[in-house]
Amino acid sequence: MTTGLPGLRGTEHIGFTVPDLDDAQAFFVDVIGCEFVYSLGPFERDDEWMLEHMNVHPRTVMRELRFFRCKTGPNFEVFQFEPADGAATEPRNSDIGGHHLAFYVDDLDAGVAHLKANGIRVLGEPTSSSSHSTGQRWVYFLSPWGMQFELVSFPNGKAYEHDAAVKLWHPAHPAE
Numbered sequence: 001m002t003t004g005l006p007g008l009r010g011t012e013h014i015g016f017t018v019p020d021l022d023d024a025q026a027f028f029v030d031v032i033g034c035e036f037v038y039s040l041g042p043f044e045r046d047d048e049w050m051l052e053h054m055n056v057h058p059r060t061v062m063r064e065l066r067f068f069r070c071k072t073g074p075n076f077e078v079f080q081f082e083p084a085d086g087a088a089t090e091p092r093n094s095d096i097g098g099h100h101l102a103f104y105v106d107d108l109d110a111g112v113a114h115l116k117a118n119g120i121r122v123l124g125e126p127t128s129s130s131s132h133s134t135g136q137r138w139v140y141f142l143s144p145w146g147m148q149f150e151l152v153s154f155p156n157g158k159a160y161e162h163d164a165a166v167k168l169w170h171p172a173h174p175a176e
Helices: 021-032 049-054 108-117
Strands: 013-017 035-040 061-069 075-082 101-104 121-128 137-142 148-153
Touching: 021 035, 021 061, 021 075, 108 121, 108 137, 108 148
Parallel strands: 013 075, 101 148
Antiparallel strands: 035 061, 061 075, 121 137, 137 148
């Protein structure tokens, strides 16, 4: 048995659901700086396809999806559904399925000021990491619909990278 996916190259996209795609597009394009790529939908079925392929109620309608490119990271596939069995609440980081998405910025303080100037709720003040992540600063923020995001910056690298046999991605040396 082999370890890992054959031919794995990285994360291509991250998909998530929002309550309003127009609001999400304004946030991702105007505030974050992503590029809108394309849109598909609506999509609905009267068989079991939605359950079998997407693990949602079979009569759920995918109103639309929009695809965004966000610089050098993975793309975002953002959905708006009409769930046939009711909508669930956004999980917190501490909940099963809880999550957040992090954006790397060159200047964390400038990024925080930009978010605040655009009316985005920033959670607390930037934090300096320690131990293996010494050199990194980060802060969480919430999208207009309450989804958790993070800004992170480590312009001189993180402590664990200095002695690592395999160098990980670093903003100052993206091709390494």
